[in-house]
Every structure is written in structure tokens, then in C-alpha cells.
Amino acid sequence: MNASPDAPEGPRARHNRAGVVEAALGILDQQGLPDLTMRRLAQVLEVRPSALYWHFTSKQALLAAVSARILEPLQRASTDLPSLAAAASVLGSQLRECLLAHRDAAELVSSSLALGLVDPPLHGLLGMVAERVDAPDRLAHTTAEAVTHFVIGHAFHEQQRRHAEALGVLDSSGRPAATTASTPADDGEADFTQVLDLIAAGVAAQLRHGARTL
Amino acid sequence: MNASPDAPEGPRARHNRAGVVEAALGILDQQGLPDLTMRRLAQVLEVRPSALYWHFTSKQALLAAVSARILEPLQRASTDLPSLAAAASVLGSQLRECLLAHRDAAELVSSSLALGLVDPPLHGLLGMVAERVDAPDRLAHTTAEAVTHFVIGHAFHEQQRRHAEALGVLDSSGRPAATTASTPADDGEADFTQVLDLIAAGVAAQLRHGARTL
DNA sequence: ACCTGAACACCGTTCAAGT
């Protein structure tokens, strides 16, 4: 399995930031955020925990890098979209896909974003769309805020609910326990699109109104 | 200071859930969420950490109770509002006030909500408004989702930024360091109202559209 | 009903030193 088969137990593993981030992402996907500890990560990399602090100044810095890695696909998203309202829907859905692609990603990204350790994923893209379709970039910013916070909050809730279900929270009768207070048979997907449509409708309305007042 | 002055060192402190929650809220306000540990809380209550597990089954259960305590004022909010769109703005602002009233409250409530350990604060209220003004309660639900997630996400970001500023994150020149990627002189208040207005506009638009299609 | 005592199995982080 080693690159050099005649060094069966080399001096030690050698790593770089990208490799550490990838290993962390692996733990996240397979064990979840609570088990993504510096000590477990070190163990996977066959290294002492203190070694990680050569690559990252703190756990939060490491988590920020993992967040950026998770949001990476969005950087390649197309901004060739017909309107700001359409962009809100499309890019919002793509952000959601990035988050649902990795376990506990919404919670992780939420805190990195709040701490200001990752760039907001939608603001730049929506700004570009606004410029192309000649919409005010104040509105692009407002839209980005609305969509980003909603998508992350919604995905956070959804991923926690999935996890709870997967844990098999069963009452004594063997039926799954009630999931607190939510719509019966809560359809995350339909729920999600409805809200994005609501926001898109708001964007369209503001554009009509703004055309006169600005 | 004691209720019975002739029991200078009584057997031990005696507590109930409400008292424990209040003490926890005190730590939150004065030291912040990272310092709200079971051990510190026990210390404040002059009790061993294990005693807390008589009142709450876990730390998360305790934190959920604190979250509910923080959201309590909203329960007394008026639903006598002219429209669903107006309710979105007014109740959204009131939710924000509840969160900004306590240090790190947005982060705390965000996770309790995601875990399904607290009732969503706006869904019931907006449902009542919808019923009164005869709006579809599917739209009330959608609106609640949009507003709740946005307000919490936005407040989370804002509280973290304040905390970073308060820490005096200064570069060598003594000027405050850049706060990552945000609007220069980011006005949280104006930002916030703009997004609520956007959502309210979306609600109004959906109502007009729904009047024909539903 | 409410708490103590003692233990278990963990954390993130620092820093001198090694190669």
C-alpha cells in the first residue's frame, strides 16, 4: 500500500493542509461533527495530536478550512441566469446540495460563517448576476442574506432530524417517536422550495417597486 | 443574606429547574456560551456537578430549557396585526430582540431548535394571524420558516462579530482588524430590516397570486 | 426530593525537543 515498499515503517507520516482537511472530511462523513476531534483526526493520520497544530493554528481554523472545502463546488456554479429572482432559487438549491452532501455540514458551515472564518458563499455570485441583469447590488446583498441564512438554518434542522431518525428514536411500542413540533410527515424538499419561491417573489416585487423609486 | 440567619451553613443548597435555568442564563450573559459548562454552573449553585443531573437529564436538555426561557417574551406577543406580511416584519423584529437580549443567544437557540428540543417560536403566532386575516396556513408556515431561519442566522453572525470586536481584535497599528468579508461599516440593523421587507413583499406577492390559483 | 463522592473516558492546546 505504501509508495516505497522497502520502507515498511518509515520515520512517520508526512502531511499537508489539504490532506488533513480531506481526512477531517472523512471523519465528518462517517462519524459526524461531535466525533471530529483533534485527537481522533490525529489518530486517523497516524500522528500525535500536537502535530496538527503545525498545519492549523486551532481547531476552529481547521473547521473553517473544512467548511470552505464543503462549499467549494459552489465556486464553479454558473451565474448565467435570467434574473436575480431566478438566481436566488437556483443558487439557493445548489448551496443546499453542497450542505446535504456531507454529514452535519450545515451546523459546521453555520458556525464558521458566523465566526467570519469563511466567505459567505452566495454574495459574490448574486452580485455578479445583479451586475449582468442590471439590478441594484444592494438588492443582491439583501437577497444573499435571506437565502443564505434560510438555506443553512433549514438544512441544519433537517440534518439533525435525519440523525435523530437514524438513531432510531423509538418509543416502547416500536413506532418512531414524535419529532417535537413539526408538520406531520414534514416534507423537507417541498418546504424548502416554497420558501425559496417566496423569497424569489419578494425579489421580483422589490425590483418592480425599485424601478420607480430608485 | 440567608433566609434563616441561624443556619449559617445549612446542609446544602436546594434548587429547582427554574432556579438552575436562571443561574445558567446568568453565566451565559456574563461569560458566554463556551463558559456555560455543567461544572461552572454547579460551582455557581454551590453544588457538585452530578447534582445537576437530578434536574436535567443532559446538558442539551438544560440548554433547551434556557432557550425556551430566552424565547418566553415572544409568547406574550400580540397577534393583532393587519396582515401576514406585517406580522412577518413585526414578529421577526421581536424574535430578534429576544435573541439580542442575551449573549450568544442566537447560537444557543439555533442548536436547540435544530435538535427539535424547543418549539419554533413564530409558527404558532403566524398561524393565528393567518387564521384571523383568512390567509392560507401553508403560507403562514412558509413565512415562519423564512423569517425564523433568517433572523436566527443573522443574529448569530451579528453576536459573533460583536464578540470579536469586544475582544479588541487589533492589528499592530492599533486599528481594528478587517472583519473578513462584509460590507464596509456593515449596518446590522438596516441590513436586517431590508431582508424582512423583502420577505414581507414575497408574502404579499404570494397572497395576490394565491387568490387566483387556490 | 435533592445532593455528595468518586470515578470513567474523554477534550483542546502549548512547547521544548527531535529529525
Place this chain on the structure above:
DNA sequence: ACCTGAACACCGTTCAAGT
């Protein structure tokens, strides 16, 4: 450039036992 060794100062939780 990248890692070890050893330590520091913590965590949440369980459970038998006390009053």
C-alpha cells in the same frame, strides 16, 4: 518542514450512597 513527548487545565456523565 514536520513531527514527538509530556504535560496543563479542563470537559460531560454515571452511579452508588447519603439525608
